[in-house]
Amino acid sequence: xxxxxxxxxxxxxxxxxxxxxxxxxxxxxxxxxxxxxxxxxxxxxxxxxxxxxxxxxxxxxxxxxxxxxxxxxxxxxxxxxxxxxxxxxxxxxxxxxxxxxxxxxxxxxxxxxxxxxxxxxxxxxxxxxxxxxxxxxxxxxxxxxxxxxxxxxxxxxxxxxxxxxxxxxxxxxxxxxxxxx
Numbered sequence: 001x002x003x004x005x006x007x008x009x010x011x012x013x014x015x016x017x018x019x020x021x022x023x024x025x026x027x028x029x030x031x032x033x034x035x036x037x038x039x040x041x042x043x044x045x046x047x048x049x050x051x052x053x054x055x056x057x058x059x060x061x062x063x064x065x066x067x068x069x070x071x072x073x074x075x076x077x078x079x080x081x082x083x084x085x086x087x088x089x090x091x092x093x094x095x096x097x098x099x100x101x102x103x104x105x106x107x108x109x110x111x112x113x114x115x116x117x118x119x120x121x122x123x124x125x126x127x128x129x130x131x132x133x134x135x136x137x138x139x140x141x142x143x144x145x146x147x148x149x150x151x152x153x154x155x156x157x158x159x160x161x162x163x164x165x166x167x168x169x170x171x172x173x174x175x176x177x178x179x180x181x
Contacts, residue, residue, distance in 0.1 A: 005048030005049075005052070012054070012144065014055060014132065015049060015059060016123035016124040017082070017127075017145045017147065018053055019123075020079040020082070022045070023035070024142075027143060036072060039068065042065065042068060042116065046116055049062050049116075055119075055123055058123075059119040059122075059123075062115070062119055063116065065111070065117050070105050070117050071106065073102045073105065074102040074105075075120070077095070077098045077099040077101075077103075078120075080095050082145055083138065085136065086136050086137060086138050086145070099124065102121075103125060106120065107122075132147045135153060137156070139158035140157060141157055141158075141163035142158060
C-alpha cells in the first residue's frame with residue numbers, strides 16, 4: 001500500500017511529532033494504519049520530510065534506515081512520553097527512561113548524521129529541552145501530536161484545513177439534524 005505524503009502529514013511542527021503521527025487512528029484498532037509498515041514508505045517519508053517538515057532547515061536531507069526497528073521503537077516511545085506529558089502534565093520516570101533509551105539507541109546505531117533515526121532522536125531531545133514543550137497538544141479530532149504556535153495558545157486541531165473543517169462540518173450537521181427533528 002502506498003501513501004502520499006501531503007503537507008497535512010507534517011503539521012506536527014517537529015520531525016519527532018511527524019514520525020509519531022505516522023500511525024493513523026492510533027487508538028482505533030479496526031481503522032489504525034501504520035504508514036511505516038511498508039519499508040518503501042520510509043524512503044518516500046524521508047523525501048517528503050526533507051521538503052515539508054518544520055525542521056527541514058535543521059535536517060536538510062534525510063535518509064531512510066536500512067532497518068526500521070530502532071525508528072519504530074523511538075516513534076512509540078515518543079508518542080507514549082509526550083502524550084502522557086500533555087494529558088497529565090507529569091513526567092513519568094519510566095516513560096522518560098524509555099524515550100531516552102530509544103533516543104540513545106537510535107543515535108548510536110544511526111549510519112549517518114542525517115539518517116531519519118538520528119534526526120528524529122535529535123528532534124525528540126530538542127522538544128524535551130526546548131520552549132516548545134509547553135506548547136505541545138493533542139488534536140481534538142484525529143489525536144495527532146502537534147506544537148501549538150498560535151498567539152494565545154488555544155489551538156485545538158493539528159490542521160484547521162483538515163481536522164478543524166471536519167469538526168465544524170460535523171457540528172453543523174448535528175445542529176441541522178436537531179432543528180429538523
